[in-house]
Amino acid sequence: MSALFILIGISMMVAGSFLAAFIWSVGNGQYDDDYTPSIRMLFDQTKNDPSTKPTN
Template identity: 60%
Template sequence: MSVIYVLLAISITVAILFFLAFILSVKSGQYDDSYTPSVRMLFEDEVVKPVSKSKSEKQNKPIELNK
């Protein structure tokens, strides 16, 4: 039974160490992306389709008569 307590203490200690290492690496900028911004202009832009007006908006538009 005492082995479970020892293993539990060791696993919690290792988990805390990994968490601290992760926090330190994030703060030091390890995961910052410095490559993508320089080549972003080379990527093709996605085509954006214009939003069509709904039927209700078309019906509320005043009718213009050609004179």
């Protein structure tokens, strides 16, 4: 039973370290998207809707 408490404690410390690393990386801007804003003007604004095509 004591081994279970030790493993739960270790897993909580590992999960806490992953959470701290994630919060640190978000705070430092690791997930900022610098590429998409520069090419946004190349994307089409209108979507092609096949239901509005004229039929013959």
